[in-house]
Ligand SMILES: Nc1ncnc2c1ncn2[C@@H]1O[C@H](COP(=O)(O)OP(=O)(O)O)[C@@H](O)[C@H]1O
């Protein structure tokens with residue numbers, strides 16, 4: 030492999046560069062005796078290394094910044110008092126300071142450099158170079174991004190460079206007007222990301238997703254926080270939108286279907302394509318019987334995070350003492366049934382079914398609703414769900430939220446841009462949309478994975494189209510009254526309450542929350558016209 034010169038990035042005195050390490054090398058480096066602190070990887074009974082990521086076991090959205098310059102100032106969807114989001118502006122001066130801090134941290138030591146692609150489509154993929162000082166961080170990105178071929182590595186020219194200085198701190202953050210010692214900053218113009226004082230791998234993964242979310246819609250490509258799969262012939266694509274923990278990974282990993290990807294996709298004129306080369310599954314409470322494919326993906330080359338492991342390497346997937354956001358990353362070929370085996374790449378044709386996963390903590394939404402085109406736009410922009418514990422700092426219990434396009438934390442342009450691109454693609458393919466509640470109902474328990482899988486099966490087989498239906502008041506949702514393999518007693522959420530007026534009270538409250546949230550989209554006629562598709566609190 031060609032030697033690389035890091036001095037062009039201002040990184041000097043490097044004692045050794047481990048460039049595009051193999052899994053063997055990564056394993057040795059992660060488990061070597063001289064590792065200290067959170068560098069330490071421990072092998073487990075599943076022959077998979079587990080690492081602890083320290084204080085940061087989830088993303089830190091309050092510490093996310095984008096450099097505001099001539100190029101970005103009028104395109105990026107900045108946070109405002111009227112509509113707060115995670116795109117905090119950073120001045121070019123502050124960027125220079127934090128980049129310098131990262132560079133200093135990375136000077137005079139052994140480094141790992143991983144070159145990989147984000148995006149399965151050759152024309153629109155981003156070549157990313159990750160510069161990190163911790164072996165398992167190199168392992169994480171090796172798992173999660175698309176591995177270039179030997180040929181592609183020969184003339185690999187990065188479009189984007191990530192500097193991971195997780196061991197550094199922004200000590201003078203207050204003086205710089207930043208939120209804390211932690212900083213995750215993006216420069217859209219120079220195409221660089223700087224990470225300081227957080228070891229959570231998700232910052233690199235979701236960081237590059239955020240960048241795809243900036244560049245692709247501007248080229249007329251839908252960019253989506255969704256999982257995707259297709260049938261065994263590589264056709265009839267379905268996409269599953271949803272915020273963290275709503276079931277994208279679980280439900281797209283389906284033994285009857287080929288997995289395209291579990292989290293981040295684009296949709297262009299050729300169809301739906303994965304951005305990633307791996308999956309990042311939650312493993313809290315992981316059960317071998319109910320999720321065998323994910324369980325079996327946990328083997329050599331996968332990487333566990335923040336899982337409780339005893340001295341002998343025995344894993345306790347039920348232990349939440351470190352975080353509920355325990356994870357495993359694995360290359361997608363750890364799943365047997367994948368689209369690339371049939372379609373050549375992790376991609377499928379234009380989606381025919383679009384599923385919005387929402388984990389409703391209020392217990393109001395039906396487990397499945399058949400959406401009209403207007404409801405599709407309304408519920409996509411609203412992005413109602415609950416943030417589940419762990420994926421973001423400070424979230425410790427299911428917290429109802431409106432996360433535009435089911436991924437507000439990763440949107441770099443205004444939500445209406447993503448809705449516009451999605452709707453264009455859906456209209457072209459004649460796709461239908463469904464809202465699936467994978468959260469709670471009147472029983473106080475979460476809807477079972479078995480019932481949700483039955484619902485998904487009925488959507489994908491088309492059975493739902495011939496099922497008898499009824500309308501749910503206030504929300505005006507059309508819901509099936511029976512579906513094969515699904516407990517009929519849950520299909521109307523009112524039936525899950527001992528006293529149906531309890532549903533009504535909660536539904537009224539939720540309807541009002543929807544209306545209040547949607548006000549931010551009613552500043553133009555297109556937004557105003559959608560209000561009629563939303564719930565009425567009566
Ligand atoms: N009805 C359900 N549908 C999907 N997942 C469920 C359901 N009930 C409980 N879960 C659990 O919720 C979590 C969903 O997480 P995951 O699929 O990783 O979400 P995402 O990929 O959207 O972040 C898993 O831990 C899964 O076991």
Ligand SMILES: C=C(OP(=O)(O)O)C(=O)O
Nearest residue numbers: 088231272273274292420
């Ligand atoms: C990894 C994340 O999310 P998801 O659960 O959607 O994969 C994240 O939000 O950091």
Ligand SMILES: [Mn+2]
Nearest residue numbers: 277278292309
């Ligand atoms: Mn996931």
